[in-house]
Amino acid sequence: MVLLFAFLLVAAATAADPPVDLEEIESYLAQFAGYKKSENTLVASWETEEFNEAVKRFQREVGLEETGRLNEETLTLMKEDRCGITDGGDGDNSQDYQVWTSWFKYSPKRTLSYCITDYTKDLSPSTARRVISDAVRAWTRYGNLNIRYTSSRSCDLKMKWGVRNHGCFSPFDGRGRILAHAFYPTNGDVHFDDDEYWTDRSRSGKNLYYVSVHELGHALGIRHSRVRDSVMYPIYRSYNPNFKLHMDDINAIRKLYRKF
Structure with missing residues (x-):
């Protein structure tokens, strides 16, 4: 039990660690996923609902599982070259292509x-x-x-x-x-x-x-x-x-x- 408890403490600490280049990631999410930083200074920004929802919007836009967490696949795609247009991952989820107007x-x-x-x-x-x-x-x-x-x-x-x-x-x-x-x-x-x-x-x-x-x-x-x-x-x-x-x-x- 003692070993299990210690393992859980380590896992929790690891999960709570700030992501690499947090400022850059926040800037990216602000530009491409409508992220607005929470005014709640008592919670780490990467643990807020606003941050997790922005990550989900980005994941939705690029076809990833919407975990709201900065997993390796999500971080990899954030580093790739891309189009500057922001769709925010919104739209009809019943189809993959999305249209604006003609x-x-x-x-x-x-x-x-x-x-x-x-x-x-x-x-x-x-x-x-x-x-x-x-x-x-x-x-x-x-x-x-x-x-x-x-x-x-x-x-x-x-x-x-x-x-x-x-x-x-x-x-x-x-x-x-x-x-x-x-x-x-x-x-x-x-x-x-x-x-x-x-x-x-x-x-x-x-x-x-x-x-x-x-x-x-x-x-x-x-x-x-x-x-x-x-x-x-x-x-x-x-x-x-x-x-x-x-x-x-x-x-x-x-x-x-x-x-x-």
């Missing part, structure tokens, strides 16, 4: 335009345009809409590269972590962090095609998916020469822009 809700037109206002330093403008054109086609082949390129800055989907405070309310964070973000209809802006090293058909750097498909999904009204093989999963996946949309992605674009 451009059709606000306009009868069936053709959208896109433009690139500022290019990356890592790729030639012609390469960047080709990659983004391919990313556009990844979606239009499954939805009842057309998206065309224009050299005019007056377009529906405005794309650009920038660093840190790049002209919107959501600044980038330097190399790593947040790679890009986009805005839902009818804003349509897509921003890439140019502190990243952007590549085409390479396992080095950050694959522009994959990130472009993901962010265009947001610009067309698709939220994050909990399916890890979906391009709309919030965590970045490296270059795959055999990449194609998951059925979860296809269901989402068809939900918003169903072919008749």
Whole structure:
């Protein structure tokens, strides 16, 4: 009994230990899971209901078991590069894909335009345009809409590269972590962090095609998916020469822009 009691004391002490880089984790949860620090100073922040609920929201968004605890798998995913859009893990739990709204809700037109206002330093403008054109086609082949390129800055989907405070309310964070973000209809802006090293058909750097498909999904009204093989999963996946949309992605674009 004495040994058992001692073991339980050690286990309890271990469970109560603060997680590594607690301040960084709290900042991450505040940005991506709506965490607001409790005003109760008598309880360790990582043991509060607010903290545990934020962890659950993050776990829900990335398809993990909702324990509310910072287990190894949760901490590993928090360290991965990702999209800067915050969904907070809310939405209809009956399906994996989540949608916001379509451009059709606000306009009868069936053709959208896109433009690139500022290019990356890592790729030639012609390469960047080709990659983004391919990313556009990844979606239009499954939805009842057309998206065309224009050299005019007056377009529906405005794309650009920038660093840190790049002209919107959501600044980038330097190399790593947040790679890009986009805005839902009818804003349509897509921003890439140019502190990243952007590549085409390479396992080095950050694959522009994959990130472009993901962010265009947001610009067309698709939220994050909990399916890890979906391009709309919030965590970045490296270059795959055999990449194609998951059925979860296809269901989402068809939900918003169903072919008749």
